[in-house]
Amino acid sequence: MSTVVRVVVGVAQFLYGYVVGDDLPLGLGMALAVVVTGWLVSVGVNAWWLVPAAAVLLTGLHLRSRARAAQG
């Protein structure tokens, strides 16, 4: 593997770990919440509440699935 490819892969892995981390569904869910908020704003709805609500909801789901996995 060339040095350039290694650097590109390393940067991509860093960015993925930095942005998404260990929970892809949560990252995708938050990205979706931001996109939907943008759409709502574009149609005249001041949806400031959507992303905070999504953040708490998705965090709760993450914690619950993690607890269930730990219980076996």
Place this chain on the structure above:
Amino acid sequence: MTDASVVFVTAFLATAVEAIEMITIVVAVGVTRGYRATLVGAAAGLVVLVVTVAIGGQAVAAVPIGPLRLVVGTLLLLFGLQWYRKGITRVAARGLAGYYGQDPPDEPIPPGFDWTAAFLAFKGVSLEGLEIAIIVVSFGGSAGQVGPAILGGTAALVVFGAIGFLLRGPLERVPRSFLQLVVGTLLVAFGTFWALEGLGVAWPQSDFDIVLLAIFYSIAAGAFILLERRPTQQTLEVAGS
């Protein structure tokens, strides 16, 4: 032309709001991840800012802050959520007392240079710094007093930077897991605010909504910690009976 002292005070106060946000991020990241990489990232952010202002001059006021806030805010939101949920899990598992200095990092800080800390500090400084530059340049330029406006902005950075430095000692004695939760909460609050402002959302209480978001996420974290602790306590009671 507006009086120079009025321009100075106004630029100082306007900059103070952004400077507090900038220094809160730098101190929080520094305490959590170590100051070496954090200060390098902050310094890099300042250098980028100075170069941007030097090259752009008056044009800095025309930088599209909306897309910038959307991108940076979304990144902070996603990254902050990782620390937020890890902080919840760890505080729920171990509580707040009895592990000063014994708390192993669940996200090990790599040997050598900590790019995560540097990147976080860089983003905080460059984004808030750009907002300060826009305030100072646009306000000073419109008042015909760019010099006093720059002095006012610089004074605010020095004053609040010194306050942040003085707070460093007490912050370092706070348990790391708890601090990770606090920093995660702050990053999620700032990230939410910036990302949505970048989308054009009108916050009902303007900048004060950052505080309200932090309170909202803190309350949610407290509720999650209580829920997380319940099964652990039940297990302990069963084991002890």
